[in-house]
Amino acid sequence: MSDSVIGQPITRVDGRLKVTGGAKYGVDYDFDGLVYGVGVASTIASGRIRRIDSSEAEKMPGVLKILHHGNFDRLYRPANQLEEQSRPGESRPPFEDENIYYYGQFVALVVAETFEQALAAASHVRVDYESKPPLVRLDQAPAPTGKPAAQQARGDAESAYQQAPVKLDVTYLTPVETHNPMEMHATIAVWNKASQRLALYETSQGIVNHRNVASQVLATPLESVEVISRFIGSGFGCKLFPWPHSWMAAVASRQLERPVKVSVPRSLMFTTVGHRPMIQQRVRLGAAQDGKLVATINEVHQGTSFVDPYLEDCVDPISMLYSCPNVKGEQHEVQLNVGTPTPMRGPGRTPALFALESAMDELAIKLNIDPLEIRLRNYAEKDEGSGKPWSSKHLREAYETGAERFGWKQRNPKVGSMRKGDEILGWGMATMTWPGHRQMAEVRVRLLADGTARASCATQDIGTGTYTIFAEVVSDRTGVPVDKVQVVLGDTSLPPGPTSGGSFTTASVIPAIYQASDKAVEAVIKAAARDQRFAGADTKTLKMTQGRIHKQDQSPSAGVPFHEILASQNLAGLDGQGRAIPGDDLKKFSIHSFGAHFCEVAWDPEIYRLRVSRWVSVVDGGRMINAKTARNQILGAVVMGIGMGLFEETIYDSRTGHPINNNFADYLVAVNTDVPDLECIFLDYPDPVLNEYGARGIGEIGLTGCASALAMATYHATGVRVRELPIRIEKLMAGVQKQTA
Numbered sequence: 001m002s003d004s005v006i007g008q009p010i011t012r013v014d015g016r017l018k019v020t021g022g023a024k025y026g027v028d029y030d031f032d033g034l035v036y037g038v039g040v041a042s043t044i045a046s047g048r049i050r051r052i053d054s055s056e057a058e059k060m061p062g063v064l065k066i067l068h069h070g071n072f073d074r075l076y077r078p079a080n081q082l083e084e085q086s087r088p089g090e091s092r093p094p095f096e097d098e099n100i101y102y103y104g105q106f107v108a109l110v111v112a113e114t115f116e117q118a119l120a121a122a123s124h125v126r127v128d129y130e131s132k133p134p135l136v137r138l139d140q141a142p143a144p145t146g147k148p149a150a151q152q153a154r155g156d157a158e159s160a161y162q163q164a165p166v167k168l169d170v171t172y173l174t175p176v177e178t179h180n181p182m183e184m185h186a187t188i189a190v191w192n193k194a195s196q197r198l199a200l201y202e203t204s205q206g207i208v209n210h211r212n213v214a215s216q217v218l219a220t221p222l223e224s225v226e227v228i229s230r231f232i233g234s235g236f237g238c239k240l241f242p243w244p245h246s247w248m249a250a251v252a253s254r255q256l257e258r259p260v261k262v263s264v265p266r267s268l269m270f271t272t273v274g275h276r277p278m279i280q281q282r283v284r285l286g287a288a289q290d291g292k293l294v295a296t297i298n299e300v301h302q303g304t305s306f307v308d309p310y311l312e313d314c315v316d317p318i319s320m321l322y323s324c325p326n327v328k329g330e331q332h333e334v335q336l337n338v339g340t341p342t343p344m345r346g347p348g349r350t351p352a353l354f355a356l357e358s359a360m361d362e363l364a365i366k367l368n369i370d371p372l373e374i375r376l377r378n379y380a381e382k383d384e385g386s387g388k389p390w391s392s393k394h395l396r397e398a399y400e401t402g403a404e405r406f407g408w409k410q411r412n413p414k415v416g417s418m419r420k421g422d423e424i425l426g427w428g429m430a431t432m433t434w435p436g437h438r439q440m441a442e443v444r445v446r447l448l449a450d451g452t453a454r455a456s457c458a459t460q461d462i463g464t465g466t467y468t469i470f471a472e473v474v475s476d477r478t479g480v481p482v483d484k485v486q487v488v489l490g491d492t493s494l495p496p497g498p499t500s501g502g503s504f505t506t507a508s509v510i511p512a513i514y515q516a517s518d519k520a521v522e523a524v525i526k527a528a529a530r531d532q533r534f535a536g537a538d539t540k541t542l543k544m545t546q547g548r549i550h551k552q553d554q555s556p557s558a559g560v561p562f563h564e565i566l567a568s569q570n571l572a573g574l575d576g577q578g579r580a581i582p583g584d585d586l587k588k589f590s591i592h593s594f595g596a597h598f599c600e601v602a603w604d605p606e607i608y609r610l611r612v613s614r615w616v617s618v619v620d621g622g623r624m625i626n627a628k629t630a631r632n633q634i635l636g637a638v639v640m641g642i643g644m645g646l647f648e649e650t651i652y653d654s655r656t657g658h659p660i661n662n663n664f665a666d667y668l669v670a671v672n673t674d675v676p677d678l679e680c681i682f683l684d685y686p687d688p689v690l691n692e693y694g695a696r697g698i699g700e701i702g703l704t705g706c707a708s709a710l711a712m713a714t715y716h717a718t719g720v721r722v723r724e725l726p727i728r729i730e731k732l733m734a735g736v737q738k739q740t741a
């Protein structure tokens with residue numbers, strides 16, 4: 001196993017194509033007769049369209065068509081019968097009627113010969129609105145009633161809380177955050193009238209899902225739609241599901257019988273392609289004097305839109321993260337006049353852990369217990385929510401490794417007590433957690449007569465390294481070197497693969513690549529048995545090692561390269577097909593990744609400057625398939641976590657519902673100067689149940705816990721507890737002034 005490529009820090013196989021401009025992204029395709037669609041977006045957040053006047057715009061140069069609810073094709077709502085792989089970003093198709101539910105909702109599409117002509121004409125489409133005051137904040141909306149959308153219950157949490165010797169009752173708020181992948185959303189739709197087929201060139205985290213939903217929304221047979229997304233400039237969740245602009249491009253192409261490109265500008269990425277919803281969490285913890293939890297209660301209000309019941313479960317973590325006999329979680333949705341939210345890296349758990357982990361810290365302070373110690377005292381030896389054993393959990397070791405590496409023992413818990421020159425240091429830590437999952441995957445592997453291999457699957461690589469993982473597994477199973485494995489993804493004509501989401505892609509594809517590779521090898525061995533060099537040999541006695549077919553008792557070097565076998569029989573290649581469906585054996589276990597963040601902030605009280613100065617993350621995420629791409633996921637997530645903790649917030653003007661910081665100048669994310677050297681340690685214990693290598697997935701876990709570790713470090717330095725993210729300088733100034741008043 002030592003010479004296996006599995007686990008090695010292999011450079012992305014698609015890296016060279018990307019940095020040399022050779023990788024084709026969705027909008028890079030060109031077609032004869034390609035025309036351009038520019039969306040007109042609503043400038044009110046609630047109300048209706050009284051009248052659309054496109055007469056002036058229609059007369060402008062190059063304009064081909066202006067589409068709106070008055071002349072659009074009828075579209076259908078997806079029926080969700082294809083199980084998990086049939087979900088739109090927004091249930092309401094574009095231009096369904098005259099109603100406006102959020103600022104930036106598409107109300108018309110101008111299609112013209114050039115982009116500039118379409119853009120010019122779009123500004124001349126007159127829309128007359130009847131406007132109502134919008135609701136954009138949870139605290140403006142009426143308190144939700146009725147049955148909770150998500151729930152957790154065990155024991156009797158309310159009475160256990162009432163009787164608890166120590167009580168904590170605090171409310172946290174996480175704001176709307178907007179995904180800002182480098183590559184913006186866009187669709188090129190190519191309708192072929194002769195074949196009645198539609199091709200959608202997309203930037204998608206889930207091409208199979210996109211194809212399935214397109215088939216339903218556009219009322220087109222499944223086999224008539226193809227979705228292509230070969231390279232993707234990241235997504236973080238906002239490209240998991242198709243959004244209205246894709247259907248707008250499709251309908252325009254069908255009506256005009258021309259290829260149509262529709263791009264979503266950065267400003268509209270704040271309204272029409274999802275965001276992390278605003279979430280308010282009232283957390284109550286009841287504990288004994290020794291810090292042992294007796295009751296955990298989380299009451300959640302989560303914002304959603306008026307056009308989709310998007311839910312992200314924030315009450316799940318209290319059921320499994322700590323040992324506690326009495327648990328209650330209730331989550332209600334609150335409809336707001338904002339675009340539909342969607343998963344954003346670590347949905348549910350990321351906001352939930354900001355609240356729960358902050359509350360654990362507040363409880364530890366109340367009891368004068370070390371924050372790490374209180375977590376160990378409440379360590380969950382099994383999943384108390386489901387009652388199942390963990391498939392693999394090494395969180396204790398993650399805490400200990402991180403504490404050791406960070407020097408946690410030297411911590412003086414007194415606020416403001418740790419200094420370095422003019423600055424006050426603050427230390428924080430938090431738990432991270434994310435579930436391990438698998439989805440169905442089908443993979444084809446072909447061993448070719450030129451000595452190379454080809455692996456294909458209708459999944460996609462959003463930048464995380466999926467192309468590379470495929471090449472590594474094929475190489476490990478066939479002996480074909482990684483650079484001789486061609487990987488083809490991002491096209492729905494290939495065998496169906498999983499969505500790139502939920503951190504489950506790697507875990508899902510491994511078993512299918514494994515099977516397909518082994519079957520391709522078996523096919524070559526069968527062919528070898530017909531070869532005169534192995535004439536009459538029982539296939540059971542033949543093996544393929546390092547790409548060479550040999551007899552079991554022979555050394556591989558005495559064997560024959562597989563491509564010589566193929567060549568001698570005039571075979572172009574031999575295929576293996578793998579299909580892996582998660583089995584019931586997985587249901588016996590609770591499968592989760594865990595880890596711990598430790599961080600330090602440096603606070604300069606003279607100028608109210610807060611900077612992150614150190615960060616150590618220890619991840620128990622199963623076995624890493626590629627040490628380089630894995631590390632990259634965690635570092636990227638911590639950068640995003642610093643953004644979540646200190647900067648990120650989409651701000652809506654409550655009068656108009658306009659997200660006023662809808663651009664890269666005003667929507668702040670963490671940049672180089674905000675980020676210190678980050679350290680990331682993987683424990684690398686293979687998960688014994690999830691797949692052949694024991695990989696669980698690490699795309700999202702790194703972001704969970706970051707913001708609470710920062711809030712804790714900030715409190716330790718400043719004495720100010722920030723419960724509403726982000727931790728802004730204004731909040732620290734107000735907090736410090738309150739202390740000294």
Ligand code: MOS
Pocket residue numbers: 205235236237238240343344345346347500501502503700
């Ligand atoms: Mo992830 S939020 O499932 O891209």
